[in-house]
Amino acid sequence: MDQPADHPRILTGKIGVLLVNLGTPDAPDEGAVRRYLAEFLSDRRVVEIPQIVWQPILRGLVLRTRPRVSAHAYSQVWTEEGSPLAFHTAAQARALQARLGDTAIVRHAMRYQKPAMAAELDRLLADGCERILVAPLYPQYSGATTASALDAVANWIKDRRRLPALRTLPPYFDDPLMITALHKDLAAQIGALDFAPELLVLSFHGMPERTLRLGDPYHCHCQKTARLLGEAFARTHPQLKVATSFQSRFGRAKWLEPATDDVIKVQAGNGIRRMVVAAPGFSSDCLETIEELGIRGREDFEAAGGTHFAALTCLNATESGMDLIEALVRRELAGWI
């Protein structure tokens, strides 16, 4: 049949997978960090204070002071490949593409800054994806992370005429695949140390305590991940104590407790000399794991009398990490592939 000459060329029939992570500045300098924080901290899912009250505080105070301090922290973790969060997420997408082959087109995007979610969803559509799985790489659900990533999808939908069928990856905080992958990886890292730790601290990113009372399941998801990991370690490392804590407190409100920095100091004060810290809420290493846990955590521990310390790495694009992501993604693609 003849088509009008100006008929757009439309590709069809493909499946897309979009791995999503939080986002990071594009340089470790004050300007780039200010742009990043302005976008991130203006998200109503992240700071749940009415904008009329919050924006003057953000513009008048936070964005005048925090970017310098945070840029210094970022400069300590920056690599030739850029921000760790950016390059680990890109590596996860490349590795997943290699594992899925022609089955699906895999891309990654960031909720804040670049690669932007809308631009990557547009690219998948332009490449012929009529079915797209959006996979926020947060094992535990929270309004500030998972729901915010889905907000970005919803906003993208509003402006598009032609929409793909969409699926989203559910949280996987208690999935046996995730617990097994993490336990295996952390146990291998502990086995490779030149000391036997007495205590394993499982540190999750914090949230305002208020969100727990408002019904956000994040706290329960973290506690369950920690309990299941603790049970796995009790079977393989019966001498190892396990503690759970919440890091990265921000602002004046009460956050989930106990705070990781307090736990590190109190445990050292109680006589723990050999400690390891792991971050089972982060699918890739980032500022919060490398600088806050690896650098400041160690300083706090040693200042309080600890002698042996290691911040264990996240799953990143390791073999076990990719086994996990591939299995989760293939499961969600069931019926499509």
Ligand SMILES: C=CC1=C(C)c2cc3[nH]c(cc4nc(cc5[nH]c(cc1n2)c(C)c5CCC(=O)O)C(CCC(=O)O)=C4C)c(C)c3C=C
């Ligand atoms: C109100 C403030 C914040 C909430 C709520 C929050 C929740 C939250 N964040 C993550 C994961 C990450 N956060 C990261 C950095 C970061 N987080 C906040 C504030 C809140 N986070 C700030 C201000 C920053 C920037 C750094 C700083 O200035 O301290 C990162 C690292 C990004 C990177 O570039 O490496 C991650 C990852 C989760 C999972 C979460 C709620 C569950």
Ligand SMILES: [Fe+2]
């Ligand atoms: Fe955060």
Ligand SMILES: [Fe+2]
């Ligand atoms: Fe809870």
